[in-house]
Amino acid sequence: MLGLVEELHEGPVTDRMTDYELLRIINFLERIRAPYDEKLNAAIPDPVWNIVLYLMKSHLRGDTVTMSSLASVSQIPFPSAMRRIHRLIDDGDVEQLSRSVTGKSYFLVPSRKLKSNFVAYAIRVKALLAETFGLGGGSANAEEYYFGGSYLADQIIPPLKLMENRQAPSQDLRFLLHDDNYFSSMRNMWSDFRSKLSSRRNFRLLALPELHKEIFKNARRPASEYDVMAVNIPWLGEVVKHGLVQPLNSFLVDSGINSLDFHPNIWATGNWDTVQYGVPIYCTIETLAVRKDLFEDHDLHMPTSFEKVLDAARQLHNPKRGMHGVVWNAARGMPIAHSFMFFMGACGTPVINVPMARVAFDYSHMAGEMYRPRVNTEQGMKTLDYMRRLLAFSPPDILVMDWNRALDCFMLGQSAMIYCWTMRASRFEYDIRSVVKRKVEYLPHPHGPGGAVVGPVGGFLLTIPAGLPPERAKLAFEAISWMASPAAMKEHVKNGIPVAPRFSVTADPEAAATTPIVRMVDRLAKQNKLHGWHRPPIPEYTLIEKIIGDEIFAALNGELTDREALERCQNGIDKVMRAAGHY
Numbered sequence: 001m002l003g004l005v006e007e008l009h010e011g012p013v014t015d016r017m018t019d020y021e022l023l024r025i026i027n028f029l030e031r032i033r034a035p036y037d038e039k040l041n042a043a044i045p046d047p048v049w050n051i052v053l054y055l056m057k058s059h060l061r062g063d064t065v066t067m068s069s070l071a072s073v074s075q076i077p078f079p080s081a082m083r084r085i086h087r088l089i090d091d092g093d094v095e096q097l098s099r100s101v102t103g104k105s106y107f108l109v110p111s112r113k114l115k116s117n118f119v120a121y122a123i124r125v126k127a128l129l130a131e132t133f134g135l136g137g138g139s140a141n142a143e144e145y146y147f148g149g150s151y152l153a154d155q156i157i158p159p160l161k162l163m164e165n166r167q168a169p170s171q172d173l174r175f176l177l178h179d180d181n182y183f184s185s186m187r188n189m190w191s192d193f194r195s196k197l198s199s200r201r202n203f204r205l206l207a208l209p210e211l212h213k214e215i216f217k218n219a220r221r222p223a224s225e226y227d228v229m230a231v232n233i234p235w236l237g238e239v240v241k242h243g244l245v246q247p248l249n250s251f252l253v254d255s256g257i258n259s260l261d262f263h264p265n266i267w268a269t270g271n272w273d274t275v276q277y278g279v280p281i282y283c284t285i286e287t288l289a290v291r292k293d294l295f296e297d298h299d300l301h302m303p304t305s306f307e308k309v310l311d312a313a314r315q316l317h318n319p320k321r322g323m324h325g326v327v328w329n330a331a332r333g334m335p336i337a338h339s340f341m342f343f344m345g346a347c348g349t350p351v352i353n354v355p356m357a358r359v360a361f362d363y364s365h366m367a368g369e370m371y372r373p374r375v376n377t378e379q380g381m382k383t384l385d386y387m388r389r390l391l392a393f394s395p396p397d398i399l400v401m402d403w404n405r406a407l408d409c410f411m412l413g414q415s416a417m418i419y420c421w422t423m424r425a426s427r428f429e430y431d432i433r434s435v436v437k438r439k440v441e442y443l444p445h446p447h448g449p450g451g452a453v454v455g456p457v458g459g460f461l462l463t464i465p466a467g468l469p470p471e472r473a474k475l476a477f478e479a480i481s482w483m484a485s486p487a488a489m490k491e492h493v494k495n496g497i498p499v500a501p502r503f504s505v506t507a508d509p510e511a512a513a514t515t516p517i518v519r520m521v522d523r524l525a526k527q528n529k530l531h532g533w534h535r536p537p538i539p540e541y542t543l544i545e546k547i548i549g550d551e552i553f554a555a556l557n558g559e560l561t562d563r564e565a566l567e568r569c570q571n572g573i574d575k576v577m578r579a580a581g582h583y
Contacts, residue, residue, distance in 0.1 A: 019060050019432060025122045026057050045075035047084050055094065055110050056118055061432050064099075065108045172202050173479050176214060176226040178460055179205040182282050182423055183230065186483060208232060208334060212542065219244045224465040227476040231278055231461045233269045234535040234545075237363060240272045241539040245463040248276045251477040257484060263525050268360030269532055270461045278461025279484045284423035285444075285521050285530065286342050286456040291316075291416050292441040302441060306346070306386050306448045309417070313393035316416035325393030327409045328419040330556065331402055337549035338535070339419065342456045343386055345534040347448035349379040351544065352573065354536045363538055371538075371582035375548070376570035382449050384555060384562045391556065399557060411436060419445075421458060422517045442520045444529065455524040456534040540576050547572040 030053060037043045054073040058065045071081035085108075088094040093114040099105045110118070177183040187203040204226070206214055212235065218225055219242065231239055239245050248270075252259075259267050262280060270278035288309065290302065294316055303309040313325030329335035341351055353372045355361055374380070391398065395409060403424065410418040411428055413435040418425075428440050444453045462480045464473050482488060524530050535541065548569055555565035577583065 022119065022122055023057065023060050023432070025125060026053055026060075029053060029125070047074035047076045047081060048088070050074050051081075051084065051088065052093075052110075052114070052118065055108065056115070059110055059115075062435075067108065070108055172199060173227045173476060174225060175203045175228045175230075176211070176218070177203060177205050177230040178211055178232070179207050180423060181427065183460075189488070215239065215244060216242070218465060224468050226465055227468060227472060228479055229463050229465055230281070231463050233280075233457070233459050233461060233532065234537045234541045236269065236272055236277065236461065236537040237539040238537075238542060239463070240275075240277055243466050245277050246466050246468065246473060248279065248464065248477065251474070252276060255477070255481050257481055261486070263530060264360045265457065265528075265530050265532065266459075268362070269457070269459070269537070271360075271362065273362065273364035278463045279480050281460055281462045281480075281484055282423065282489075283457055283459040283521075283530070284421040285524065286338075286458065287420065287422050287425060287517075287520070288443045288446060289410065289418050289420060289425050289428065290441050290443060291436060291439055293439045294416050295441075302443055303417075303446050304443075304453065305446050306343075309446050310386075310389055310393070313390070313417060317393040319396075322414055324395050324409070324415045326390055326417040326419070327394060327398065327401070327406045327415040328390060329401075329403060329406060330387070330391075330394070330398045330553075331400060332553040332557075333549040334545060335403060335549075336553050336556070337545045339387065340383060340548050340552045341534045342419075342445060343448060344375075344379055344383040345454065345456060345531075346445050346451045347379040347382055348451035349374055349377065350533050350536065351375055351548065352536060352577075354533050356531070356533050361533070363536055366536075366538060366582075368583050371540075371577040371580075373544075373570050373573035373577070375573065376566040379448075379450065380566045380569075381562060384552065384566065386448060387552070387556060388562070399553070422521060423459075426517060440516075442517050444520070444524055453529065455521070455530045457530050457532045458535070540580055543576045544573055547576070 033049070037045070050073050051070055055065060055070065067082070067085060070085055071078055074081040074084060076084075085094065089096065092111055095109050095111045096106045097109055099107055175187075177186070183203075183205055187200060187205070190203070204214075211230070211232070215229060215231065215235075218229070229245070231245065257279060259276075263283075266280050266283050269280055269283075270276050288303065290312075292302075294300075295302065295312070298315055300312050300315065301308070303312050309326065315325075316323065317325030329339045344351055350356060351374060353370050353374055354363070354366065355370070395401065395415070398406075401409070403420075406418065407420060407424050407427065409415045410420075411431060411434045422442065425440075425442065428434050428436050429438070444455055447453050462483060464476045464480070468476065521530075535545075551560065551565045551568045551572070554560040555562050560568070
């Protein structure tokens with residue numbers, strides 16, 4: 001299902017107005033009209049204005065609109081309101097959709113024509129506001145700014161040097177980030193009307209495979225196209241080995257970043273051989289999100305083990321009624337590789353023989369047998385068996401579902417459980433299309449045979465590209481310091497985007513109250529159950545991921561037996577490690 005704005009344009013919406021921004025503009029229009037109606041004696045209700053705003057707002061939120069509810073918001077007598085609505089229907093601005101098979105009851109939605117015209121109107125309003133505030137005129141320029149919510153409150157003061165340089169286009173910082181809700185929110189903070197720290201076009205957001213390619217492609221250019229790059233935590237060893245990022249130790253000495261405010265295992269994700277190459281900007285935990293209302297209706301306990309997950313999935317799976325027991329990441333490549341690594345970790349074993357230390361471990365000190373693969377083991381077999389059993393209670397196309405489709409399946413009420421990252425799970429509470437708001441319980445990964453409950457950690461590091469000139473690098477680090485500040489992180493959490501890796505943010509009552517995800521992750525952190533050994537950030541990590549992503553998929557797709565797939569994973573990883581000279 002597409003958002004309204006995306007529905008009206010070909011291609012991605014990242015550089016256009018989002019549905020959330022459109023809702024904010026509608027709210028602004030309602031508020032700016034109110035003083036006119038209140039203060040001018042000659043003011044009379046504008047029924048079309050009221051009807052259109054209400055219809056558009058309801059459509060964006062996914063609320064059902066009836067003829068009577070639409071008439072009631074028009075602020076004119078009911079018979080007159082009905083005539084106006086029928087005229088809008090006759091003119092093709094409003095459509096009637098049947099609510100039942102008999103066709104005797106129906107609800108109202110804006111037509112494609114009305115939606116298109118209204119979005120064009122909203123973009124023009126945004127452009128006029130941009131021009132009024134001295135941000136430039138025209139709808140094209142307006143796309144560079146975000147119609148902000150509560151971002152950049154008085155206490156969130158951007159660094160002075162960034163503020164001084166914001167009027168010089170040549171000084172605009174350029175960002176290469178992951179395409180997710182956290183970095184979209186960050187881009188909005190920088191392009192907010194009240195700050196205009198940078199244009200939206202200076203932010204490039206890419207999916208994980210494309211982001212990895214672009215980081216390496218950028219290193220081959222004579223000069224870096226970016227000042228700040230987001231690096232996936234498991235890629236650290238690879239980008240350091242190839243010299244793609246700068247050490248940050250000299251910047252950190254006089255900075256406001258306090259490493260002690262970060263969970264030790266999280267801060268260590270940016271460290272390689274005692275050198276800090278990245279600042280953790282957010283951490284995300286693989287969770288099992290479940291529909292607590294369905295569990296209560298069926299008198300089921302929250303699952304804490306593989307068998308209990310399967311039992312709950314079996315009882316709640318009812319595809320004839322549009323409900324699947326569980327959805328998870330099973331698509332070929334990166335998604336299924338991650339699932340295998342996390343499930344095998346839940347069985348108490350990493351995919352290679354890395355130490356499973358409770359405290360931070362420096363992966364640059366690995367040697368010899370630590371690099372030996374452990375995929376073709378009893379734990380590997382139990383892991384693959386669990387994944388195969390999950391298929392029976394998953395959507396029939398689970399093997400071709402990407403992350404976003406899997407998320408939509410649960411968010412739109414088509415699945416009782418989902419394995420997903422907490423960062424993506426935050427959409428269950430704030431996405432306007434979500435039908436599961438306040439109905440979800442977030443659980444740590446249930447354990448498998450011989451394993452324990454732990455939280456697989458993911459997330460991103462903010463880094464500075466190697467070769468960036470010293471003055472430019474200094475400005476880039478100032479931006480990183482602000483992005484990773486408690487005030488900026490708290491603002492993200494308050495806006496429904498967990499999880500901040502700083503103790504001072506998760507301990508803040510206002511931040512913790514925003515979503516149960518924050519409390520769940522904070523509890524795991526205090527129990528020292530957040531670990532990154534599931535995806536060891538060694539230079540060979542992406543090769544391991546590719547091997548597992550291909551061979552495990554082939555097993556679940558019926559191309560290989562489970563034993564054949566595990567042997568091919570074992571031999572493929574072993575070949576990579578031998579070629580790297582590890583043993």
